[in-house]
Structures are given as C-alpha cells and as structure tokens.
Ligand SMILES: Nc1ncnc2c1ncn2[C@@H]1O[C@H](COP(=O)(O)OP(=O)(O)OP(=O)(O)O)[C@@H](O)[C@H]1O
C-alpha cells in the first residue's frame with residue numbers, strides 16, 4: 146500500500162513465507178494449499194482477498210486466528226506467534242472469524258444466546274454482555290428475530306447471525322470468509338455498510354474474502370491468490386485496470402467497471418478508473 | 434404442465450413454539466421449456482418453495498403436481514418425481530453424502546438403472562460440464578473447497594439428466610469464471626429443452642437468463658412476469674430487499690438526469706445500446722448548428 150510506505154507502523158497481522166499442506170486422499174499426495182505466502186494486515190485496514198475456487202483463501206483465513214498453524218514460515222498477530230499454544234486465546238480475542246458456512250458456527254438454541262456465547266466465554270459482566278448483544282444484533286439487522294432458534298433461520302439470516310457473533314467479541318480484526326454469498330441485495334449492502342462502519346468508527350481491520358468484485362472495489366487494498374500463492378496486490382483501481390490478467394486468474398471486473406469497459410468498446414469515451422455507478426453517471430453526463 | 438402448485442401453504446413445526454408459516458397460498462405453474470428466475474429477500478420462502486417441486490416437502494394445505502403426480506398422494510412414487518425434477522440444494526453439504534466424488538456422481542445414474550458404462554460416461558460428462566478435473570474423483574467431497582463442493586453437488590444432479598432442473602443459488606461461492614461457466618451450462622441445457630427454475634440473489638444473472646421472473650415476499654408470490662417489465666419496478670424491488678441489475682440502475686439514473694433514453698435496459702448489452710443511441714441522437718441534433726464537436730471522435 147503506497148500511502149503506508151515509510152510509516153513506522155508494524156503490520157497488525159504478519160504472514161511470512163507460509164506453506165500449508167492438507168493430507169491427501171488415502172494413498173495419494175498431500176494437497177499443497179498455501180505455497181510460501183506473504184500477507185499483511187495493518188490496523189484499521191480493509192483488505193479484500195480474491196482468487197479462484199481452491200486457490201487457498203479459506204486456508205489463509207484459518208491461519209490468521211490459529212485454527213491452522215503454519216507448517217513452514219510464521220504468522221504473528223499483534224506480535225504474538227500463532228504457533229505458541231500460550232497465545233491461543235489472546236489471538237482469538239484479537240481476530241474474529243466468520244466462516245463460509247454459517248451452520249458450522251451456530252452454538253446456541255436461541256439467536257441472542259448465540260450472539261452472547263463469545264462474550265460470556267470471555268467472562269464479561271452481564272450488563273456489558275447485554276449491551277454488546279444489542280449492538281451486534283442491531284448492526285446486522287436481526288433484533289426482531291432475537292428469540293428464534295438459529296437452525297430455523299433462512300440461509301441469509303444465519304449468515305448475519307454469524308457476523309453478529311463475531312462482532313460481539315469486539316475484535317481488532319474481523320476475518321469474513323464469503324459472508325455475503327447467500328444474502329439478498331439489501332443484506333449485502335447492509336453487511337458492506339457494517340464493514341465500513343466498523344472500520345471508520347471502531348478502527349476494526351477487516352479481511353474480506355469474496356467472489357463479488359464490487360465488494361472488493363470498496364477495499365483499501367486487494368490481494369489476489371492463485372494456486373496457493375499471492376499473485377497480485379494493489380489498490381482496487383490498480384487491480385481492476387487489469388481486465389485480461391484478472392480473467393486469466395478466473396476473476397472478472399466489478400459489474401460497473403465491466404459496463405464502463407463495454408461502453409468504451411462501443412466508442413463512448415468513458416475515462417478509465419471508474420469504480421462506482423455514481424462515478425459512471427457523472428462521467429457520462431460530462432460527455433454531453 | 435411440468436409442475437403445478439395450487440394454493441400451497443407450508444408451516445414448519447406446526448403446533449410447537451417454533452411454528453412458522455413459510456408459504457402462504459402460493460399458486461404457480463411451471464410450463465415445459467420455461468426458464469423461471471425465482472427471487473426474493475432472504476427468508477422469503479424460496480428454498481421452501483423449490484423443495485415442494487420434487488416432493489422433498491409436501492404442502493400443509495393445497496396441492497403440488499409434478500408431471501401429473503400428486504406429491505401428497507401416498508400412492509405417488511417420489512423416486513419417480515425426483516428422477517424428473519432434479520434439485521440442487523442451496524448448501525452443497527446438505528446434499529453430499531458419499532465417501533468419494535466418484536461415488537457421489539455415480540449414485541443418481543446408478544439408481545436410474547443405467548448400465549455401468551453409461552453411468553461412467555455420465556459421471557465424466559457431468560464432471561467436465563462443471564469444470565472439475567478427474568483428479569478429484571478419488572477425493573472425499575467433504576475435503577473440497579467451497580466452490581469445488583458446489584460444483585460436485587451440481588454435477589451429481591446433472592448426471593441424472595432430469596426434465597426439470599431446479600437450482601437453489603447454484604453460483605453462490607463460485608469464482609467469477611466458474612459462475613459464468615455454470616450459467617452458460619444452464620443456458621445451454623435450457624436451449625436443449627430442459628426446463629429450469631433458478632433461485633438467485635444475483636439480479637444480473639436472472640436478467641441475463643430467465644424468460645420469466647417470480648418474486649416471493651414473506652411466503653407469497655408478489656410479482657410474476659418477464660424480466661424486462663419486472664426489473665423496471667426499481668422502487669418496489671428495493672422495498673422487497675431486492676434491487677434492479679446495474680444496467681437498469683444506470684439507464685434509470687441517466688433518465689433522471691434528463692437523458693433521452695427509454696430506460697428499459699436490464700442487461701449490459703441493452704444499456705450500452707441505449708447510451709450510444711442517446712449520444713448519437715444528441716450528435717444529430719447538434720450537427721446542424723455547425724460542427725462544434727470536431728475533436729470528439731468516437732462519440
Ligand atoms: N480438509 C481438507 N483436506 C484436503 N484438502 C483440502 C482441505 N481443505 C481444503 N483443501 C484443498 O486445499 C486447497 C485450498 O482450499 P481453500 O478452501 O483454502 O480454497 P479457497 O480459495 O477458499 O476456495 P473457494 O473459493 O472454493 O472457497 C483446495 O485445493 C482444496 O481442495
């Protein structure tokens with residue numbers, strides 16, 4: 146990130162030269178999921194991670210809060226080495242995680258108890274737990290469903306519940322693995338607004354793994370993975386100026402950027418670097 | 434008619450504190466050869482509705498007939514219903530069960546009573562159709578990445594070659610190339626005559642593919658019509674938690690700024706056509722006043 150160059154600040158999360166292999170099928174080769182990966186997250190930064198299916202994004206996410214440990218290289222969170230078992234809980238307090246499948250992280254029989262589970266485990270006083278549960282439910286728009294059993298929620302509702310559970314721990318960094326994959330347009334907009342608000346108001350760093358290019362367009366920095374390696378890194382404008390490279394990596398342009406490119410191909414002189422619909426409308430209005 | 438739902442209501446866990454009415458008096462007919470996009474906010478009842486289409490759920494009241502077979506009639510053979518209507522689940526892990534990908538894909542065709550060579554042919558075809566390599570055949574479906582698991586779940590249903598393919602968010606979690614490939618595959622299956630019901634939160638995908646769009650809200654069908662008409666109703670869609678495709682939003686915004694565009698586009702191609710036509714019209718208007726635009730080649 147160019148603007149940070151020369152700053153003395155250390156990355157909040159540092160992934161250095163990490164290799165990770167899963168055991169293969171019986172009698173088969175192990176699966177190389179991460180191949181000497183380097184990755185950093187600074188305090189309060191919003192990093193989007195893109196990459197084709199199977200490129201190692203979820204594996205990287207699991208290394209960030211010590212769910213998996215590096216087989217080579219190291220991962221440090223706020224200076225804490227994730228391989229040291231004594232650091233485990235300090236790391237989990239700092240890095241919150243929302244998985245690709247929300248079913249896997251539902252723990253309680255009622256929505257609000259599910260959100261309270263983390264803070265209770267941290268031993269917080271009851272008033273503080275109540276306040277955090279209220280806030281987290283409101284932040285994801287689930288207040289009205291607080292008494293429902295989580296397993297009876299729809300797919301999208303479950304995904305918002307999982308985010309609320311992570312938020313209630315007030316982590317310094319929130320890692321979201323495809324949190325909007327099952328959400329309707331309003332739900333997606335709400336999650337993205339939540340991400341923005343968390344960063345601006347609470348200084349929470351966000352690592353967002355997504356297949357939605359328009360979500361990545363809103364990040365401070367975009368990291369692209371391919372076959373277990375980081376292959377591209379830059380601002381959204383830098384990344385989404387490389388349409389051919391992205392397509393070769395099985396990715397694409399955000400819909401608005403694709404629309405601008407199609408207009409350009411049809412002879413409409415839309416300037417480069419457009420990322421949002423408002424920017425496109427303004428650019429077109431300046432033409433005529 | 435392929436699938437007919439008449440006054441279908443569905444209540445989860447009736448008579449318990451967790452009772453919940455997910456469908457309310459839904460009447461809907463899916464005709465052979467249609468491509469129906471089913472959209473609606475999270476929790477609006479889409480998954481509940483599509484599970485009625487292959488007899489996985491049976492209506493609390495009302496009637497569902499699949500190729501004439503009443504799914505509530507105890508004499509109906511639900512296996513036959515499921516052979517004709519293939520359902521790809523919203524969450525692959527709810528569908529996958531076998532020890533290896535190969536067994537997962539062979540299960541459906543084997544149950545259809547096909548010869549082993551034909552089963553193997555279908556397995557390889559389905560695997561290729563969803564863009565996976567044969568090296569995955571020996572892997573456990575539960576050791577796959579999110580997108581790989583979704584492709585296997587889709588391949589398992591494709592291998593049965595059903596008459597009606599019902600897909601509950603088939604592209605969720607796929608990378609952009611995978612999404613495009615799967616949607617092209619579905620488009621081709623439709624061209625070859627397969628009837629398609631596609632549940633999706635991507636308005637862009639539904640606008641590109643569907644010939645008819647059905648909108649659910651709180652368990653009721655609230656809109657039903659061609660995409661071009663439906664996606665013009667921006668305000669109503671937003672009120673339902675939905676949105677118009679980006680292309681429709683662009684022409685709508687330009688129209689609001691006084692551009693002479695019809696504002697009917699729902700796909701990128703249509704939006705480009707509207708914008709270039711409007712710019713060309715302006716150029717024609719200005720030309721008689723004397724070529725002020727000398728340097729603006731291309732517009
Ligand atoms: N438990 C496991 N056992 C064996 N291999 C695994 C396991 N989990 C993941 N893999 C493999 O490791 C590689 C990286 O998987 P990962 O889940 O990190 O990918 P991803 O980038 O998150 O993909 P997606 O976009 O599909 O979610 C893939 O080839 C995958 O098949």
Ligand SMILES: Nc1ncnc2c1ncn2[C@@H]1O[C@H](COP(=O)(O)OP(=O)(O)OP(=O)(O)O)[C@@H](O)[C@H]1O
Nearest residue numbers: 297298299300301445455475476477478479480481
């Ligand atoms: N097993 C269940 N028991 C009780 N209620 C349920 C159950 N499954 C779903 N529901 C409720 O029924 C309603 C409809 O759920 P459904 O899963 O059909 O919605 P959906 O439109 O598919 O949502 P999404 O877009 O989030 O997948 C929701 O309010 C949900 O909470």
Ligand SMILES: [Mg+2]
Nearest residue numbers: 202203245579
């Ligand atoms: Mg993943």
Ligand SMILES: [Mg+2]
Nearest residue numbers: 300479480523
């Ligand atoms: Mg659903």
